[in-house]
Amino acid sequence: MSGDTEAMLDSAKAEAATRQSPVEDIIRCESLTRRYGAFAALRGIDFRVRRGEVVCVVGPSGGGKSTLLRTINGLESIDEGSITVDGIRLPGSRADVTRIRREVGMVFQSFNLFPHMTVRRNVVLAPMRARGVSREEADARAERLLSRVGIGDQIDKYPEQLSGGQQQRVAIARALAMEPRVMLFDEPTSALDAEMVNEVLQVIRELVGTGMTMVIVTHELGFAREAADRIVFMESGTIAVEAPPARFFSNTTDPRLVSFLSKIL
Amino acid sequence: MHFDTTVIVRHLPELLSGLRLTLLLVLVALAAGIVLGMIACLGKLLQRGPLCWIASTYVTVMRGIPEMVVMFWIYYCGPLILGAKLSSFAAAASSMSLYAGAFLAEIFRAGILAVPRGQTEAARALGIPEVFTWAEVVLPQALRTMIPAFIGVVTLIVKVSGLASAIGVAELVYEANIVSGQSYRYFELFTAVGIFYFALIFPLSLLAQRYERVLARKTR
Numbered sequence: 001m002s003g004d005t006e007a008m009l010d011s012a013k014a015e016a017a018t019r020q021s022p023v024e025d026i027i028r029c030e031s032l033t034r035r036y037g038a039f040a041a042l043r044g045i046d047f048r049v050r051r052g053e054v055v056c057v058v059g060p061s062g063g064g065k066s067t068l069l070r071t072i073n074g075l076e077s078i079d080e081g082s083i084t085v086d087g088i089r090l091p092g093s094r095a096d097v098t099r100i101r102r103e104v105g106m107v108f109q110s111f112n113l114f115p116h117m118t119v120r121r122n123v124v125l126a127p128m129r130a131r132g133v134s135r136e137e138a139d140a141r142a143e144r145l146l147s148r149v150g151i152g153d154q155i156d157k158y159p160e161q162l163s164g165g166q167q168q169r170v171a172i173a174r175a176l177a178m179e180p181r182v183m184l185f186d187e188p189t190s191a192l193d194a195e196m197v198n199e200v201l202q203v204i205r206e207l208v209g210t211g212m213t214m215v216i217v218t219h220e221l222g223f224a225r226e227a228a229d230r231i232v233f234m235e236s237g238t239i240a241v242e243a244p245p246a247r248f249f250s251n252t253t254d255p256r257l258v259s260f261l262s263k264i265l
Numbered sequence: 266m267h268f269d270t271t272v273i274v275r276h277l278p279e280l281l282s283g284l285r286l287t288l289l290l291v292l293v294a295l296a297a298g299i300v301l302g303m304i305a306c307l308g309k310l311l312q313r314g315p316l317c318w319i320a321s322t323y324v325t326v327m328r329g330i331p332e333m334v335v336m337f338w339i340y341y342c343g344p345l346i347l348g349a350k351l352s353s354f355a356a357a358a359s360s361m362s363l364y365a366g367a368f369l370a371e372i373f374r375a376g377i378l379a380v381p382r383g384q385t386e387a388a389r390a391l392g393i394p395e396v397f398t399w400a401e402v403v404l405p406q407a408l409r410t411m412i413p414a415f416i417g418v419v420t421l422i423v424k425v426s427g428l429a430s431a432i433g434v435a436e437l438v439y440e441a442n443i444v445s446g447q448s449y450r451y452f453e454l455f456t457a458v459g460i461f462y463f464a465l466i467f468p469l470s471l472l473a474q475r476y477e478r479v480l481a482r483k484t485r
Contacts, residue, residue, distance in 0.1 A: 102392035
């Protein structure tokens with residue numbers, strides 16, 4: 001595919017996102033700083049995500065990608081700056097943190113399913129305990145979501161009886177069961193064997209089709225190129241480059257990105 | 266020398282009454298020990314503040330001195346401090362509870378810390394309230410890993426209960442001592458005592474072993 005066609009696809013995608021809803025930031029991070037002792041994992045990050053937008057975050061390990069995601073749903077505290085998610089602002093009260101977490105779904109690299117619960121129980125727990133959804137409603141939701149991610153027939157198994165790819169798909173269904181407005185993926189395929197990467201990416205691709213707002217930290221550059229509206233390159237706790245895929249991959253001006261791409265591609 | 270089993274049969278009522286008191290001591294010590302252990306565990310998990318300091322001191326001291334000293338200390342020195350004499354049963358039960366509590370505190374803490382951080386993070390990321398995160402995610406997993414070590418403490422407490430004979434609690438060892446003294450049949454009667462203790466402890470050890478195998482299979 002030539003660069004021009006890609007650029008056209010990008011602008012079409014951007015247009016589609018704009019059409020779905022007025023241009024509005026659902027996530028807005030301003031001068032976000034997070035330190036671990038003397039080490040700054042995030043150094044004054046400004047980062048915005050529009051409603052319906054799919055943003056992939058790439059970059060070398062230790063660059064702050066995961067920390068950014070974890071800060072957005074309150075798993076890491078904020079040292080300076082602020083985050084607003086759908087009108088809720090952090091730093092805020094404990095109640096604000098909980099409200100944000102209910103609106104933001106998170107998928108972890110290591111799945112983190114609850115091993116002592118069946119797949120069904122894993123998915124119904126949060127809607128019942130955090131949203132007060134009835135057992136029947138939560139069950140129906142779990143069945144619908146699990147068959148959507150292709151796990152419908154394994155609903156009464158325990159996580160250890162499933163493959164890594166299946167576990168990660170359950171984790172995606174579990175996050176979706178809260179009906180979040182934003183989904184965050186923290187290297188969702190990094191812990192998977194090569195042959196399982198695709199089944200998980202396929203589920204994420206289908207989510208892209210539903211217009212879900214997503215921020216995806218990934219090392220799968222091919223996937224980022226095809227699925228993202230915008231790619232963000234993070235390095236040393238800063239956003240070094242931010243561009244639609246076509247422009248991102250043809251970037252030759254930022255030496256850090258050029259060096260990163262040359263190592264990966 | 267010959268082994269006269271009829272002595273055992275003849276003194277069975279005394280031995281069984283002693284066994285009954287042994288079991289009572291163990292049950293009281295475990296019940297109170299679980300409560301003390303939970304409080305001390307909470308204190309240590311807090312990592313700072315007065316409760317943490319008290320809990321750490323309590324656990325360290327109790328684990329560092331013999332149970333017999335604790336029991337004698339409470340029985341003989343208790344009256345000087347409390348101004349009232351504890352019954353021998355109360356002194357034995359309370360010292361055994363303190364002892365069990367210190368060991369259980371460490372077992373509870375280790376069990377909770379063994380639950381991977383990703384579990385609480387996943388529950389929090391889903392917005393599940395803290396109460397349910399503990400009740401449905403952390404504690405059920407922690408309890409499973411604790412079971413073998415918990416059974417270990419139960420067997421320890423069963424064995425330690427024999428010390429209560431020294432302050433006059435009429436449990437198994439005490440009764441055996443009395444009837445042996447009357448009949449001079451120490452050999453038969455203390456063999457019977459050994460068999461009684463073994464019959465209590467062996468099934469527990471088997472249970473712990475079986476459970477450890479189950480756990481080993483589950484955590485691949």
